[in-house]
Amino acid sequence: MVRFENVGMRYGLGPEVLRDISFNLLPGSFHFLTGPTGAGKSSLLKLLALSHRPSRGLITLFNKEVSSLARDDLPAMRRKIGVVYQDFRLLDHLSALDNVALPLKLAGAKNDQIYQHVAELLEWVGLGRQVDAKPPTLSGGEKQRVAIARAVINRPQLLIADEPTGSMDAEMGLRLMYLLQELNKIGTTVVVATHDLELISRFGNPVMYLKDGLLTTRAQDNPPPKESKDPA
Numbered sequence: 128m129v130r131f132e133n134v135g136m137r138y139g140l141g142p143e144v145l146r147d148i149s150f151n152l153l154p155g156s157f158h159f160l161t162g163p164t165g166a167g168k169s170s171l172l173k174l175l176a177l178s179h180r181p182s183r184g185l186i187t188l189f190n191k192e193v194s195s196l197a198r199d200d201l202p203a204m205r206r207k208i209g210v211v212y213q214d215f216r217l218l219d220h221l222s223a224l225d226n227v228a229l230p231l232k233l234a235g236a237k238n239d240q241i242y243q244h245v246a247e248l249l250e251w252v253g254l255g256r257q258v259d260a261k262p263p264t265l266s267g268g269e270k271q272r273v274a275i276a277r278a279v280i281n282r283p284q285l286l287i288a289d290e291p292t293g294s295m296d297a298e299m300g301l302r303l304m305y306l307l308q309e310l311n312k313i314g315t316t317v318v319v320a321t322h323d324l325e326l327i328s329r330f331g332n333p334v335m336y337l338k339d340g341l342l343t344t345r346a347q348d349n350p351p352p353k354e355s356k357d358p359a
């Protein structure tokens with residue numbers, strides 16, 4: 128599903144923020160990505176989401192080597208990937224329904240096929256009564272669920288979420304994780320970046336640990352970290 132081989136990444140002419148990253152993600156797996164602030168988690172997710180190119184190494188997604196893809200092939204590849212951004216990136220002038228419908232519209236689906244499907248998904252994420260609400264009137268947790276619904280509406284093969292529980296209380300964070308778990312059970316490969324070690328140990332999924340741009344625990348090695356020394 129995903130293979131990184133000695134991948135490096137830099138922004139512009141700056142230093143490498145990711146160095147020698149190698150891992151394999153199997154189809155249908157669910158991984159956490161963690162590490163200190165600035166370690167490179169969001170940068171790694173940008174590579175996975177095909178929104179940034181590596182400066183070296185090989186990335187294979189869905190059995191295709193990414194650097195060999197023509198620019199015209201990227202949109203089709205991106206449609207197989209759902210992304211939940213840390214800051215949601217919803218369109219404020221559109222309703223929750225229209226935000227979630229957007230990827231289907233961009234993929235050319237017809238309106239009458241779209242809306243029932245979108246309304247059902249919003250119901251499923253607990254927003255059945257907020258379909259017409261615009262993002263500025265929604266709470267952080269509600270916006271996050273709209274963002275997740277939008278990320279999964281195209282039934283992506285790969286779902287990437289950057290700190291998806293960062294802006295919500297523990298209870299909502301757990302509900303969200305159960306939601307992602309349900310998606311994973313129906314076949315979506317999931318990668319969640321988080322600082323929340325408690326969440327990681329509660330779910331027990333394999334963990335990739337990044338520090339200073341280096342992956343110190345490979346996905347297949349698998350131990351959830353139990354290293355928090357903070358009394359809290």
Ligand SMILES: Nc1ncnc2c1ncn2[C@@H]1O[C@H](COP(=O)(O)OP(=O)(O)OP(=O)(O)O)[C@@H](O)[C@H]1O
Pocket residue numbers: 138141144162163164165166167168169170171
């Ligand atoms: N657009 C950018 N241009 C230049 N440098 C960047 C850019 N985005 C991130 N960086 C740098 O890349 C490094 C890794 O940042 P990244 O956001 O990937 O870390 P992170 O692990 O996601 O951090 P956090 O946990 O704080 O979100 C940092 O040194 C950061 O300053």
